[in-house]
Amino acid sequence: MRVAFLVKFMFFFILSCSSDSGQEVGYEDVDNKKAFNPTPLEVVIPANFPDLTYDLSLNPPTQEGFALGKRLFYEGKLSSTGVISCGECHRQEFSFTHHKHIVSHGVNGLLGTRNSPPVQNMAFLNEFNWDGAANHLDMQPIIPITSEVEMNETFTNVLAKLAADENYPPLFEAAFENGKIDTANMLKALSQFMVMMISADSKYDKFTRNEGGISLNEQEQAGQALFESKCASCHAGTLFTDQSYRNNGLPIDPKYNDMGRKLVSGLDTDAQKFRVPSLRNVELTLPYMHDGRFKTLKDVLDFYDSGMVNSETLDPVLTNNGKLGIPLTETEKEQLITFLKTLTDTNFAFDRRFAEF
Ligand code: HEC
Ligand code: HEC
Numbered sequence: 001m002r003v004a005f006l007v008k009f010m011f012f013f014i015l016s017c018s019s020d021s022g023q024e025v026g027y028e029d030v031d032n033k034k035a036f037n038p039t040p041l042e043v044v045i046p047a048n049f050p051d052l053t054y055d056l057s058l059n060p061p062t063q064e065g066f067a068l069g070k071r072l073f074y075e076g077k078l079s080s081t082g083v084i085s086c087g088e089c090h091r092q093e094f095s096f097t098h099h100k101h102i103v104s105h106g107v108n109g110l111l112g113t114r115n116s117p118p119v120q121n122m123a124f125l126n127e128f129n130w131d132g133a134a135n136h137l138d139m140q141p142i143i144p145i146t147s148e149v150e151m152n153e154t155f156t157n158v159l160a161k162l163a164a165d166e167n168y169p170p171l172f173e174a175a176f177e178n179g180k181i182d183t184a185n186m187l188k189a190l191s192q193f194m195v196m197m198i199s200a201d202s203k204y205d206k207f208t209r210n211e212g213g214i215s216l217n218e219q220e221q222a223g224q225a226l227f228e229s230k231c232a233s234c235h236a237g238t239l240f241t242d243q244s245y246r247n248n249g250l251p252i253d254p255k256y257n258d259m260g261r262k263l264v265s266g267l268d269t270d271a272q273k274f275r276v277p278s279l280r281n282v283e284l285t286l287p288y289m290h291d292g293r294f295k296t297l298k299d300v301l302d303f304y305d306s307g308m309v310n311s312e313t314l315d316p317v318l319t320n321n322g323k324l325g326i327p328l329t330e331t332e333k334e335q336l337i338t339f340l341k342t343l344t345d346t347n348f349a350f351d352r353r354f355a356e357f
Helices: 002-021 025-031 062-075 142-146 156-162 167-174 183-195 201-209 216-228 297-307 316-322 332-341
Strands: none
Touching: 025 332, 062 167, 062 183, 142 156, 156 183, 167 183, 201 332, 216 332, 297 332
16 A cells, blocks of 8 residues: 555656656656547538437547558458458448358358348448347447358457557557557447448439439439339338338248348247348349349349248238239339439449558
8 A cells, every 4th residue: 555655656756846847757758658649530421311320429430540440341360261351241342242242251261141231331320230130330340250150260369460460559559549459449440440431422312412413314213213112111211221120021041041130139020030221332232132142133123023922020011902022014123223223332332541452
């Protein structure tokens, strides 16, 4: 007790003396330590978007935190084999999906059971993954890092690898006041990167916001009208999802027997329900559905028209008038596809801020 008190007292004494002269050892030590002074990054919410769900006050993005998060996103050391980064399954040119991969492809070529969804507008979602297994963006990366078929690594190992890499200590120090290479800071940095990944610059957006005299042509407008009447009850609002879990009538694939939301809630009434996906950038995010079973948008529309199967949890919207599915003519399918392509935001897919190199 007494010693501790003395040490504290001396520390106080050194500091108070030094501030008079500026010449004492204690003062110089403080002065030499680089001041923590990161540059804040503004999160601009597009005019046609809802409020953020991500609480920025708990993890305010900074240039330094973003830079660290981006490096971590493209870092193979997050996986046991050293080569599978987040960016491997979430490729920017395809709005951060795993292009042409039906289900995710992780360490040593191991296959998962689900298709990699786009990482875009994450700061507006309530829950994450096809079944909502993660309810906070900061927690999401724990799943792929520790999944045996994805990155198959432990946080202890990842943190040790980062600490041993001379690039990381200065990046962590610049991004976080305590400068620690720990789980919390790593997850916060990844979130800062993902929070900034807002995609809101498609033709549809410019048209909605009345920007630059952009308008939709006749075919696109016809598609939009169809979409509003046949699809927007689930793919709702400007995010093109109401974020609910629904069974849209896909026949169950016995290979995976994926029960969707039931795996999280434990409820039979949630069997085969999956989160309604956003359709932003849908032109780029093929293949489609939770298990990537459809290659093209035409395949998807053929399914809605005539491929649906009934089951106990099928969404009631899809059995209207006692008839299964959403009847669509070939012309209507073309119009819908033309409209869906107005949701492509190439500026986002090629935005240098998010690019690996
Ligand atoms: C092996 C491929 C793979 C790797 C590596 C991977 N992911 Fe994913 N990611 C997926 C798949 C597949 C899903 C959907 C999982 C599910 O629904 O069960 C997903 C889901 C997500 C989601 C949720 C998206 C949404 O719409 O809810 C985010 C965010 C995400 N990943 C970020 C990351 C980050 C960050 C990393 C690196 C730490 C990472 N992913 C590594 C394949 C991968
Ligand atoms: C009853 C709600 C509902 C309606 C109505 C609906 N969808 Fe969906 N849609 C979903 C759900 C749920 C999924 C994901 C299903 C899964 O993967 O198991 C989905 C998936 C999709 C996908 C795949 C997206 C991806 O990233 O994999 C596309 C494209 C799509 N829907 C387009 C449409 C279109 C176009 C319409 C109107 C013709 C429509 N949907 C009507 C609920 C709905």
